[in-house]
Amino acid sequence: MQVPPTHSTEQAWLAAIVAHSEDAIIAKNLEGVVTGWNAAAERLFGHSSAEMLGRPLTVIFPANRLHEETVILERIARGERVEPYDTERQHKNGRIFPVSVTVSPIRGADGNLVGASNITRDLTEREAHERRVRELQSELVHVQRLSELGQFVSALVHEVNQPLTAITNYLNACRRLAATGNLPAIVTALERVGDQTQRMRDVVQRIRDFVKKRDIELRAENLAEVVSEAVELTRDSARGEDFNVTTDVQPGLRVEVDRVQVQQVLFNILRNGIEAMQGRPKREISIAVQPSDSEMVQVSVADSGPGLSDEVQQRLFQPFVTTKPNGMGVGLSVCRTIIEAHGGRLWAESAGQEGAVFRFTLKASGQTRPSA
Ligand SMILES: Nc1ncnc2c1ncn2[C@@H]1O[C@H](COP(=O)(O)OP(=O)(O)OP(=O)(O)O)[C@@H](O)[C@H]1O
Numbered sequence: 001m002q003v004p005p006t007h008s009t010e011q012a013w014l015a016a017i018v019a020h021s022e023d024a025i026i027a028k029n030l031e032g033v034v035t036g037w038n039a040a041a042e043r044l045f046g047h048s049s050a051e052m053l054g055r056p057l058t059v060i061f062p063a064n065r066l067h068e069e070t071v072i073l074e075r076i077a078r079g080e081r082v083e084p085y086d087t088e089r090q091h092k093n094g095r096i097f098p099v100s101v102t103v104s105p106i107r108g109a110d111g112n113l114v115g116a117s118n119i120t121r122d123l124t125e126r127e128a129h130e131r132r133v134r135e136l137q138s139e140l141v142h143v144q145r146l147s148e149l150g151q152f153v154s155a156l157v158h159e160v161n162q163p164l165t166a167i168t169n170y171l172n173a174c175r176r177l178a179a180t181g182n183l184p185a186i187v188t189a190l191e192r193v194g195d196q197t198q199r200m201r202d203v204v205q206r207i208r209d210f211v212k213k214r215d216i217e218l219r220a221e222n223l224a225e226v227v228s229e230a231v232e233l234t235r236d237s238a239r240g241e242d243f244n245v246t247t248d249v250q251p252g253l254r255v256e257v258d259r260v261q262v263q264q265v266l267f268n269i270l271r272n273g274i275e276a277m278q279g280r281p282k283r284e285i286s287i288a289v290q291p292s293d294s295e296m297v298q299v300s301v302a303d304s305g306p307g308l309s310d311e312v313q314q315r316l317f318q319p320f321v322t323t324k325p326n327g328m329g330v331g332l333s334v335c336r337t338i339i340e341a342h343g344g345r346l347w348a349e350s351a352g353q354e355g356a357v358f359r360f361t362l363k364a365s366g367q368t369r370p371s372a
C-alpha cells in the first residue's frame, strides 16, 4: 500500500499496521482505482492484491450500491471524510455481506489530494448476533404471552367459579322453595343471586382494567420503523418459511403508541397470515397505511391465504377459538385488547380467494398528521 513519504520509521510502522489490520484497508486514487489492498481485504473480499490493483473499487460493490461510490468520490474530491456508515459489499464468490465503511482523503507531500483510504469492517458476525437477540426477543414475547395468559386464565377461573357455584346453590334453593310456596324466602334467594352476579361483573371489570392499564406507555413513534422492526421480528421467528412482505408506510409518519405492544399486534397478525398461506402457491403479505380520519391512521395487513369463512369470521376475536392443531386461539383477542387500549379499532375483512385483510387504527401524533 502506498503511504505518503514521511519519516522512514513512521512509514514502516504505518505499513505494519496496515498489513496486520483486522479491517480491510484499501487505497484508491481520485478516480476510484485501487492503489493499495491489504491482507485483510484479500481475506474479506476474496480478491488478491494483484487482482485488484489498477481496477475500480466498484468491483466489490453490489449492483444496487454502485451509486455510493459516486457520492464518496465527490466528497473525497472536496477533501471531506466519509464517516463510518453501514452498507453492503460483495465477495468474489458473489456473496453480499454487511460492512461498515469509513473513507478519508489522502494528501500528497505537497498537500494536494491524491486519493482516499478506505477502511471496511465486516459486520456479518455483529448482524448474526443482533439477529439472534431479535430471535430471542420474539421467543420471549411469545412465552411471556403464554405465561401471562396462564395466570390470567387461572385467576379468572378461580374468581368466577365462586359466584357461579353460589348462584347455582341459590337457584336450587329457589326451586325447592317454589314447591313450598315460600315467596319471601324465594325473593331473598333471588337477591343473593343478584349480589353474586354483581360480584362476577366486578371481577370481569377488574380483569378488563388490569389488561387495559398494563404497562401501556404511549409515545410518538415513527410508524415505518415500528412496522419494519415487527416484520423483522416475524421473519426471524419464521425462518425456513418462504413468504414475501411488502410495506408501504409514509416515511416520517408518527403515531401515539406503545411500541412493543403494537409490534406484538403486528407480529400476531403477520404470524396468522404466514400460517394461513402455508402450502399455497402465492405467499404475499402487504402492509399499507392510509389516513383514517383527522386523528387516526389505518394500518392494513393483507395476505394471500384462503381468506376467512363466515363461520371463522364471526368468532375471530373470541379467545380460545382456533382452527389450528397447536393454536391457542388468543392471538387476535390479545390484538384487539391492545388496539382498543390505544383508543383504536381492529377488524378483519375477507377477500375470499384473495386472502384476508386485517385493519386497525392508531392515533396519529399531533405534529405530523397525514394529509387526508
Ligand atoms: N390471516 C388469516 N387467514 C385465515 N384465517 C385466519 C387468519 N388469521 C386468523 N385466522 C383464523 O382465526 C383463528 C384465530 O386466530 P388467533 O390468532 O386468535 O388464534 P390462533 O392463530 O389460532 O392461535 P394463537 O393463539 O397461536 O394465535 C385462527 O385459528 C384462524 O382460523
Ligand SMILES: [Mg+2]
Binding pocket: 268, 271, 272, 330, 331, 332
Ligand atoms: Mg394467531
